[in-house]
């Protein structure tokens with residue numbers, strides 16, 4: 576099966592095309608891509624184009640055209656699969672920001688497991704970028720972001736039900752990324 580090469584312009588253009596009619600979602604996406612650019616120094620010799628492409632594409636599952644199950648990480652990954660995007664990027668989109676904990680609450684763990692769970696400095700950087708940008712593109716801390724999500728989604732949401740399992744993962748990611756940032760900043 577032929578896959579597309581990673582082209583950042585294509586990733587940004589696809590995200591814009593799919594999300595531009597949702598202004599807050601698009602502002603969030605732009606800010607996450609900018610944040611990911613800043614975090615590229617934390618991924619060692621891994622490919623920053625993969626990080627940035629995944630950042631542009633991570634929320635396309637919210638687009639009307641991509642929606643299927645209603646679970647945006649999975650819908651986004653499946654949309655990219657259909658368009659032959661590289662399997663690594665699709666899997667990063669599927670699993671960003673601790674999606675597996677939310678999938679379990681939605682009965683979609685099996686479907687999500689079709690995508691390889693990557694746990695690397697690059698996947699950490701993607702999640703940390705998403706978790707330090709609010710839904711309207713404003714920068715925030717991981718703690719502020721978790722609180723914002725619980726308020727916005729409500730007490731009966733999968734986010735709230737999964738929070739006790741997802742929170743330690745998001746905090747561990749934040750600790751690893753801030754540690755790597757500190758090491759890249761020190762001489």
Ligand SMILES: [Fe+2]
Pocket residue numbers: 603607633634705
């Ligand atoms: Fe996001």
